[in-house]
Amino acid sequence: MPKKNEIPRQEMPVQDAAERRANFDEVALGYTQEMAVAEASRCIQCKKPRCIAGCPVSVRIPEFIDAVREGDLWKAAEVLKDTNSLPAICGRVCPQETQCEIECVLGRRGEPVAIGRLERWVADWEREQGMRVPEVDEPTGKRIAIIGSGPAGLTAAGDLAKKGHTVEILEALHIPGGVLMYGIPEFRLPKDVVGAEISYLEALGVSVRTDIVVGKLFTIEELLEEYDAVFLGTGAGLPMMMNIPGENYNGVYSSNELLTRTNLMKGYLFPRWDTPVKVGNKVAVVGAGNVAMDAARSSLRLGAEEVHIVYRRSREEVPARAEEVHHAEEEGIIFDFLTNPIEIYGDEQGWVTGMRCIRMELGEPDASGRRRPIPIEGSEFDMPVDTVVMALGTRPNPLVFTDAEALERTRWGTVVADESTGRTKMERVWAGGDIVTGAATVISAMGAGRIAANDMHAYVMNSEGGEWWPEPEPEPEDMEAV
Numbered sequence: 001m002p003k004k005n006e007i008p009r010q011e012m013p014v015q016d017a018a019e020r021r022a023n024f025d026e027v028a029l030g031y032t033q034e035m036a037v038a039e040a041s042r043c044i045q046c047k048k049p050r051c052i053a054g055c056p057v058s059v060r061i062p063e064f065i066d067a068v069r070e071g072d073l074w075k076a077a078e079v080l081k082d083t084n085s086l087p088a089i090c091g092r093v094c095p096q097e098t099q100c101e102i103e104c105v106l107g108r109r110g111e112p113v114a115i116g117r118l119e120r121w122v123a124d125w126e127r128e129q130g131m132r133v134p135e136v137d138e139p140t141g142k143r144i145a146i147i148g149s150g151p152a153g154l155t156a157a158g159d160l161a162k163k164g165h166t167v168e169i170l171e172a173l174h175i176p177g178g179v180l181m182y183g184i185p186e187f188r189l190p191k192d193v194v195g196a197e198i199s200y201l202e203a204l205g206v207s208v209r210t211d212i213v214v215g216k217l218f219t220i221e222e223l224l225e226e227y228d229a230v231f232l233g234t235g236a237g238l239p240m241m242m243n244i245p246g247e248n249y250n251g252v253y254s255s256n257e258l259l260t261r262t263n264l265m266k267g268y269l270f271p272r273w274d275t276p277v278k279v280g281n282k283v284a285v286v287g288a289g290n291v292a293m294d295a296a297r298s299s300l301r302l303g304a305e306e307v308h309i310v311y312r313r314s315r316e317e318v319p320a321r322a323e324e325v326h327h328a329e330e331e332g333i334i335f336d337f338l339t340n341p342i343e344i345y346g347d348e349q350g351w352v353t354g355m356r357c358i359r360m361e362l363g364e365p366d367a368s369g370r371r372r373p374i375p376i377e378g379s380e381f382d383m384p385v386d387t388v389v390m391a392l393g394t395r396p397n398p399l400v401f402t403d404a405e406a407l408e409r410t411r412w413g414t415v416v417a418d419e420s421t422g423r424t425k426m427e428r429v430w431a432g433g434d435i436v437t438g439a440a441t442v443i444s445a446m447g448a449g450r451i452a453a454n455d456m457h458a459y460v461m462n463s464e465g466g467e468w469w470p471e472p473e474p475e476p477e478d479m480e481a482v
Helices: 033-040 061-070 073-083 087-093 115-129 151-162 191-203 220-226 255-263 290-301 322-330 442-460
Strands: 143-147 166-170 207-209 229-232 252-254 282-286 306-310 334-336 339-346 352-365 371-375 381-384 387-390 429-431
Touching (some): 033 061, 061 073, 073 087, 073 115, 087 442, 143 220, 151 191, 151 442, 191 207, 220 229, 229 442, 252 255, 255 387, 282 290, 290 322, 290 387, 306 339, 352 387, 429 442
Parallel strands (some): 143 229, 166 207, 229 429, 282 387, 306 334
Antiparallel strands (some): 352 371, 352 381
């Protein structure tokens, strides 16, 4: 057996790029058991493992990896599930390279342990064997409503159910899973994987009610009459557009519409399924985040002959995961950097025929730390396309805030919530995930759900309640008294 520092990082087997361009099957094929054991054997079991601190849900990473190395796979699964109810999802879509893996000591001089790939392998193994459901605490008699079944809501629901509370998830769509179902394509996150994770939560006692639009059927105020606490995990599903001329032409999508039609409504099965998704021969996706990569790669699989990513900054500023960019390039996606649309134009029938763009250059850093893109005067040019997809980010849907004036919100429409507890300014209402932060990662939303669940449990079990939102100390009138 080679020494730990002599074992190379195990590469993930993937579908051939030429073949996967034409199907929605999962791209990454997963480790074999031999590969998983070899990768687990690379971990040096640090005495002070920094990788745990890099995980938003504090998975005991060295412990589950050591169990894989020893062949105790049930223990590995139990360690994972102790703090993470959705490991098969996290192992596929979380940016481990900027969280747990970036903290790995091995990464200082080589490549870090492939923590996410091992997490996925253990979760998939457990699902194939038949998930074991842990015992939950004795019933508390407390009822808690979770609004939204995305990663924040599912995490909060699972943690609260384990503590003995009666938990009901209220989901607006006809299938639970939130962005995991409607936003992430099948080739990155198979729907049966998400469904299995939700079934695990239901086995814990979580009840899922679909087609419940909070803000329409019930207000938050009305829910508080029935439940002891409410968690808002509705995400940020309202698309942002550029507000440039021509956005109303046929053939202009928001990424939300394109991906929802393709994923949740199974448009990729048309005509066997009832929901068509029309993309033309030449598609331009505006933006370069993970959602943009998903929209571009989905467009390719839906029949587009040429797909462009149009991004106003350079390659160095691309926010998408490096793995997703790599896969997109392998599949033939074309990247147009330092390019920004200024107008969409079309024909007399109202269909898109092209975009007017301008070249950009990078100036001084903006508030995000990235260099600000500046238009280059006189560099305008036309890009012939017949489909445009805007993948520019999202905001929370305001419908959920109906008759909830006590909820303080930012100018971007996100909810103000305490980072350490998840409490909002509305008593007995917590929030976490994209509804608080704006569009972010699955694992960060799960971390917020876990934080809120812990505080919700402490609050509903405390008969005295305590102060809900501590007010800041008033400034003394006489500064000499300070």
